[in-house]
Amino acid sequence: MFDPASVRFTGLLKAHVDGFWAELQRQGYAPLSGRNLLRVASHFSRWLDDHRVGLGDLCEGHVASFMAHRRRQGYARYLSPRALGPLLGYLRGIGVVVRPAAVVEPPLDRLLGEYAEYLTQERGLAASTIRGYTDFAREFARGRFDTESPRWSQLSPADIADFVMHESRQWSIGYCKHKVTCLRSLLRFLHVRGHLPHDLAGCVPAVAGWRLAWLPRALEQNQVDCLLKRGKQRSALGRRDAAIVRLLVRLGLRAGDVAALELDDIDWRAGELIVRGKGRRESRLPLPHDVGREIAEYLHRGRPSAVTRKLFLRSRAPYRGLMSSGVVSAAVRVLRQAGITAGGAHLLRHTAATQMLRHGASLSEIGHVLRHRHVDTTAIYAKVDHAALRALAQPWPEGAA
Numbered sequence: 001m002f003d004p005a006s007v008r009f010t011g012l013l014k015a016h017v018d019g020f021w022a023e024l025q026r027q028g029y030a031p032l033s034g035r036n037l038l039r040v041a042s043h044f045s046r047w048l049d050d051h052r053v054g055l056g057d058l059c060e061g062h063v064a065s066f067m068a069h070r071r072r073q074g075y076a077r078y079l080s081p082r083a084l085g086p087l088l089g090y091l092r093g094i095g096v097v098v099r100p101a102a103v104v105e106p107p108l109d110r111l112l113g114e115y116a117e118y119l120t121q122e123r124g125l126a127a128s129t130i131r132g133y134t135d136f137a138r139e140f141a142r143g144r145f146d147t148e149s150p151r152w153s154q155l156s157p158a159d160i161a162d163f164v165m166h167e168s169r170q171w172s173i174g175y176c177k178h179k180v181t182c183l184r185s186l187l188r189f190l191h192v193r194g195h196l197p198h199d200l201a202g203c204v205p206a207v208a209g210w211r212l213a214w215l216p217r218a219l220e221q222n223q224v225d226c227l228l229k230r231g232k233q234r235s236a237l238g239r240r241d242a243a244i245v246r247l248l249v250r251l252g253l254r255a256g257d258v259a260a261l262e263l264d265d266i267d268w269r270a271g272e273l274i275v276r277g278k279g280r281r282e283s284r285l286p287l288p289h290d291v292g293r294e295i296a297e298y299l300h301r302g303r304p305s306a307v308t309r310k311l312f313l314r315s316r317a318p319y320r321g322l323m324s325s326g327v328v329s330a331a332v333r334v335l336r337q338a339g340i341t342a343g344g345a346h347l348l349r350h351t352a353a354t355q356m357l358r359h360g361a362s363l364s365e366i367g368h369v370l371r372h373r374h375v376d377t378t379a380i381y382a383k384v385d386h387a388a389l390r391a392l393a394q395p396w397p398e399g400a401a
Helices: 012-026 031-050 060-072 081-093 107-121 127-145 157-168 173-192 221-230 236-251 255-260 289-301 324-337 345-358 363-370 375-384 386-392
Strands: 272-276 282-286
Touching (some): 012 031, 012 081, 031 060, 107 173, 157 173, 221 236, 236 255, 236 324, 363 375
């Protein structure tokens, strides 16, 4: 068993060794990882003492200087500020203020900060959506102006049309529609805040694409059976992924829905699940027996101890709630293990809808489970109901004699 006292500490951080070690244990770090983080903290403490830097004066500039010192000393590992992340987080938590280094914020970064605040307060968007919108805004600004100080007033309707035409030649219809939506949002914000004299959102061309024109992809029953069988693994990661895949393929949840689930969202007595979907809407869905069994297996034998109430956690310390990207990665991992080389979390959502349709569920019932706002969104699954479509098909006309 590793003894934290075996790491020699001198300097200002010596008084915080025991508390920092307890925090590492609480977050689930393995003894080897905790030992390495303590050694980095010990080196940092000596450096602070040599340079006469007090904890109250500590800032990110000192962290950067320390990492440069480690590289000059010939250290091969733990050479980025991330190595001090757990220590600095602990010091912030106990009231030792770590001030950011004084930097001049570029105009574009300042504008994007205002844009993110606008999307949060005025539009009520989720954090992941805001991140996508601001990433697009940065990409658009750098592509059009090639500078950190864009002159938005120079934008013209011709520039907007040229951008959409250029993007439509490179990307799929769905992705172009997403970019057009982001562009309209950005232009409205720029006009509201006075950066544009006219609202150019109305100048953004629509991307040609018709509703119900595509055919949803779904797994066949033998593939679903193989997928659920592959998900049954004894490791903690395997149990977590198995529960995630069951939720996706049985209830048709989105990746964001699964990531948002918390322990208190499961009503075991009533057999129900509270799902927080798009638009911050809450829905109560029935919890199938097999899905509940997989979740219980993960809770008893796979989920690490953590302070967070999130249902699904990262597989490595520090144990935090899984994000949407982690849910997608879990779905992809199990799909590849089952020999399915394409598709991810949304493929399983389409599979859930198709399975319900094949078992006799109506489109309105499917729309209720999938939490669609409009019936047209669910109507696309009518295309995969071959039995119903066969009765409507007209016989092929005989060729002329």
